[in-house]
Amino acid sequence: MSAPLTETAAWQALQAHFESVRHVHLRDLFAADPQRGERLSAEGAGLYLDYSKHRVTDETLELLLDLARSRQLEARRDAMLSGEKINATEGRAVLHTALRAPRGQEILVDGRNVVPEVHEVLDRMAAFAEQIREGQWLGQTGRPIRAVVNIGIGGSDLGPVMAYEALKHYAQRDLTMRFVSNVDGTDLVEKTRDLNPEETLFIVSSKTFTTQETMANAQSARAWLLAALGDDAAVARHFVAVSTNAEAVQKFGIDTANMFGFWDWVGGRYSMDSAIGLSLMLAIGPEGFRELLAGFHAMDEHFASAPLKANLPVLMALLGVWYNNFFDAQTLAVLPYDQYLAYFPAYLQQLDMESNGKHVTLDGHEVAYQTGPVVWGQPGTNGQHAFYQLIHQGTKLIPCDFIAFAQTLNSLPLPGGAPHHDLLMANVFAQTEALAFGKTLPEVLAEGVAPELAPHRVFEGNRPTSTVLADRLTPHTLGALIALYEHKVFVQGVIWDVNSFDQWGVELGKVLAGRIVKELGADEPELGHDSSTNALIRRYRARR
Numbered sequence: 001m002s003a004p005l006t007e008t009a010a011w012q013a014l015q016a017h018f019e020s021v022r023h024v025h026l027r028d029l030f031a032a033d034p035q036r037g038e039r040l041s042a043e044g045a046g047l048y049l050d051y052s053k054h055r056v057t058d059e060t061l062e063l064l065l066d067l068a069r070s071r072q073l074e075a076r077r078d079a080m081l082s083g084e085k086i087n088a089t090e091g092r093a094v095l096h097t098a099l100r101a102p103r104g105q106e107i108l109v110d111g112r113n114v115v116p117e118v119h120e121v122l123d124r125m126a127a128f129a130e131q132i133r134e135g136q137w138l139g140q141t142g143r144p145i146r147a148v149v150n151i152g153i154g155g156s157d158l159g160p161v162m163a164y165e166a167l168k169h170y171a172q173r174d175l176t177m178r179f180v181s182n183v184d185g186t187d188l189v190e191k192t193r194d195l196n197p198e199e200t201l202f203i204v205s206s207k208t209f210t211t212q213e214t215m216a217n218a219q220s221a222r223a224w225l226l227a228a229l230g231d232d233a234a235v236a237r238h239f240v241a242v243s244t245n246a247e248a249v250q251k252f253g254i255d256t257a258n259m260f261g262f263w264d265w266v267g268g269r270y271s272m273d274s275a276i277g278l279s280l281m282l283a284i285g286p287e288g289f290r291e292l293l294a295g296f297h298a299m300d301e302h303f304a305s306a307p308l309k310a311n312l313p314v315l316m317a318l319l320g321v322w323y324n325n326f327f328d329a330q331t332l333a334v335l336p337y338d339q340y341l342a343y344f345p346a347y348l349q350q351l352d353m354e355s356n357g358k359h360v361t362l363d364g365h366e367v368a369y370q371t372g373p374v375v376w377g378q379p380g381t382n383g384q385h386a387f388y389q390l391i392h393q394g395t396k397l398i399p400c401d402f403i404a405f406a407q408t409l410n411s412l413p414l415p416g417g418a419p420h421h422d423l424l425m426a427n428v429f430a431q432t433e434a435l436a437f438g439k440t441l442p443e444v445l446a447e448g449v450a451p452e453l454a455p456h457r458v459f460e461g462n463r464p465t466s467t468v469l470a471d472r473l474t475p476h477t478l479g480a481l482i483a484l485y486e487h488k489v490f491v492q493g494v495i496w497d498v499n500s501f502d503q504w505g506v507e508l509g510k511v512l513a514g515r516i517v518k519e520l521g522a523d524e525p526e527l528g529h530d531s532s533t534n535a536l537i538r539r540y541r542a543r544r
């Protein structure tokens with residue numbers, strides 16, 4: 001990258017522009033343009049994005065698009081999509097988009113078309129999934145599998161559990177699905193206590209097959225199984241693996257015939273549509289899974305071909321940059337108005353924060369600007385009764401993404417009143433309206449509020465929101481929604497000139513934990529840490 005970001009003409013133009021528009025109110029922007037609500041919207045892969053309630057003028061958008069162009073966004077996007085090794089610190093291609101490429105497409109890594117391998121694994125997964133779903137895959141004692149426990153962490157857990165919860169409506173309900181991630185033994189114990197080992201299948205999901213938490217949980221799961229079934233041979237009927245590391249899988253005792261592979265060009269947090277999604281495929285079936293992949297692919301195509309100014313991930317990314325870097329917003333709230341998407345914010349935390357939580361540029365220079373935001377959120381309407389107060393009237397600017405669906409999957413009429421879904425949707429529209437337009441002091445006083453109470457009742461408004469509206473939460477819609485955020489994160493990484501595809505920041509803690517765990521063993525160790533860590537270790541040893 002040539003000039004540092006903040007020294008580019010595009011950045012400086014934005015900075016100057018920011019000074020002139022920073023106090024402009026959404027009330028005035030809407031008053032000046034009756035068409036704004038429809039004009040500032042875009043559509044792609046079945047998702048409608050309303051970005052009119054953002055503190056932007058047409059000029060802001062033009063300048064943000066100039067910034068994207070000045071960072072060679074289109075060339076960088078094409079480099080990713082064509083399999084160039086853009087993950088420079090790990091020397092890897094970044095090709096999660098190949099996971100949803102249709103049969104027959106060609107995507108080369110080191111001169112080799114990877115698409116046929118992707119479909120070969122998908123076909124094996126599908127055959128296995130059908131066997132489990134139809135009760136043909138039998139456990140050691142001849143009983144069909146009725147419970148599936150995915151053991152994994154990070155990208156090997158958050159995607160599967162989020163997507164399973166999101167698509168539960170489509171799941172085969174006589175298959176119990178559980179997800180164990182935490183090395184805290186409570187997780188495994190609580191998730192297995194009511195399961196019958198004879199009918200339980202464990203999927204050990206780990207890209208590296210070395211992750212401490214997953215390996216510990218897998219070993220304890222094996223012990224739980226063998227305590228009931230005795231015979232080591234049971235492992236082959238009750239354990240399968242999803243990994244890129246066949247050697248470690250074999251060493252663990254899982255037959256590699258029962259292993260579903262993926263590739264080093266799939267990052268952990270970008271892997272839920274690889275074999276890492278096996279648990280989801282077991283739940284919703286191969287057809288549902290393929291529909292999900294088609295949704296991902298539809299958004300990939302939109303991202304690859306829509307003009308930047310109508311490109312959903314690009315628009316969302318640039319708006320994020322606008323608040324993050326010019327308004328100094330520290331966080332992004334993601335607020336799905338659908339109970340099925342309860343885990344979506346947690347999933348996005350890894351996707352976004354592990355990708356863009358970086359402090360140096362691609363060529364290793366300390367950045368002179370903010371990079372990735374803190375991502376957080378909860379489903380509406382619950383959050384409204386918890387933290388929205390701060391979003392409405394607090395001193396921090398918190399841009400929000402509202403996500404909602406026109407049709408519910410659980411229509412529940414209320415006798416004599418609006419159905420549940422209308423109540424839910426009314427809240428989406430009301431929240432974004434209140435956040436944007438607020439309530440002025442004269443309006444409060446006109447309601448007859450006592451002058452001394454009036455300031456407490458004022459809503460400043462001008463709180464920016466995006467609304468993503470889709471028709472219905474289906475596997476296809478979910479795929480498109482996930483890909484939307486994947487590409488948004490990519491675009492922001494390009495603007496900030498960081499490597500969105502490594503995660504060295506999680507290493508130090510891992511290494512130290514490996515060292516400390518040895519010091520927690522039987523013999524009193526010589527402790528060489530700082531005085532705080534030494535004291536904590538001693539206190540733990542004395543009291544456990």
Ligand SMILES: O=P(O)(O)OC[C@H]1O[C@](O)(CO)[C@@H](O)[C@@H]1O
Nearest residue numbers: 154155156206207208211268506
């Ligand atoms: O799938 P694995 O190799 O067990 O890794 C799990 C997670 O650990 C990390 O490497 C770091 O937390 C994540 O990126 C990854 O998703």
